[in-house]
Amino acid sequence: xxxxxxxxxxxxxxxxxxxxxxxxxxxxxxxxxxxxxxxxxxxxxxxxxxxxxxxxxxxxxxxxxxxxxxxxxxxxxxxxxxxxxxxxxxxxxxxxxxxxxxxxxxxxxxxxxxxxxxxxxxxxxxxxxxxxxxxxxxxxxxxxxxxxxxxxxxxxxxxxxxxxxxxxxxxxxxxxxxxxxxxxxxxxxxxxxxxxxxxxxxxxxxxxxxxxxxxxxxxxxxxxxxxxxxxxxxxxxxxxxxxxxxxxxxxxxxxxxx
Ligand code: 0WE
Numbered sequence: 001x002x003x004x005x006x007x008x009x010x011x012x013x014x015x016x017x018x019x020x021x022x023x024x025x026x027x028x029x030x031x032x033x034x035x036x037x038x039x040x041x042x043x044x045x046x047x048x049x050x051x052x053x054x055x056x057x058x059x060x061x062x063x064x065x066x067x068x069x070x071x072x073x074x075x076x077x078x079x080x081x082x083x084x085x086x087x088x089x090x091x092x093x094x095x096x097x098x099x100x101x102x103x104x105x106x107x108x109x110x111x112x113x114x115x116x117x118x119x120x121x122x123x124x125x126x127x128x129x130x131x132x133x134x135x136x137x138x139x140x141x142x143x144x145x146x147x148x149x150x151x152x153x154x155x156x157x158x159x160x161x162x163x164x165x166x167x168x169x170x171x172x173x174x175x176x177x178x179x180x181x182x183x184x185x186x187x188x189x190x191x192x193x194x195x196x197x198x199x200x201x202x203x204x205x206x207x208x209x210x211x212x213x214x215x216x217x218x219x220x221x222x223x224x225x226x227x228x229x230x231x232x233x234x235x236x237x238x239x240x241x242x243x244x245x246x247x248x249x250x251x252x253x254x255x256x257x258x
Contacts, residue, residue, distance in 0.1 A: 003236020023224025140183025217252025
């Protein structure tokens with residue numbers, strides 16, 4: 001029994017078993033939520049099929065490449081035809097072309113900038129717009145997205161993703177103001193670094209993990225379960241008075257002065 005028990009939620013951004021969106025999906029499923037999960041393309045669908053089979057309730061799997069308006073329209077067309085509406089949305093999609101995460105920031109191309117902000121920030125606005133009417137039928141809802149402190153501070157190689165996360169966090173505040181009148185809350189979890197598949201292969205990533213472990217108040221790194229528990233709080237009624245916020249799930253890294 002929990003806050004999201006009997007609720008219906010859409011989770012976007014599960015790419016593999018190490019995705020933070022997957023950690024949230026597992027926890028929401030265990031808590032009794034009915035889930036809709038999206039996959040970006042047919043190659044990733046096979047992955048998601050295997051993961052979905054491990055959940056206690058079979059989720060609905062739908063295609064959605066968040067950079068395509070047609071995909072987002074088709075997703076919400078499908079969900080509108082189902083009548084039960086939507087109680088929550090989890091957005092965990094992010095992408096920047098690999099070269100933009102290794103070359104000097106001044107080398108960021110117009111195309112890499114466009115892709116990073118489109119996939120990682122604009123997609124939240126488009127998905128929130130689609131989800132809002134379905135949430136209104138349920139008397140309100142909760143939207144949670146995933147961010148990183150690179151929005152505010154410089155981390156080596158995070159580069160244009162930092163710019164995208166700044167846009168994402170600002171979008172959270174504007175969406176919270178816009179959708180608050182409909183009883184829809186919008187918040188973001190700023191997670192400490194986790195060795196997801198997206199992060200592996202980033203040069204210097206284990207160095208970042210080590211700096212976090214050394215400096216964080218709790219002297220450890222965080223994992224998917226830390227993020228998932230905070231997500232349950234933000235998705236459920238316990239956080240009913242919170243919107244437009246950035247919650248740091250970083251073992252206390254950000255508050256340390258040295
Ligand atoms: O937001 C992220 C990762 C996002 C990400 C990762 C990749 C790798 C593969 C976006 N796009 C891509 N594109 C690829 O081709 N994080 C918070 C994790 C992360 O990524 C970093 C970090 C941290 C922390 C990249 C450089 C430096 C630090």
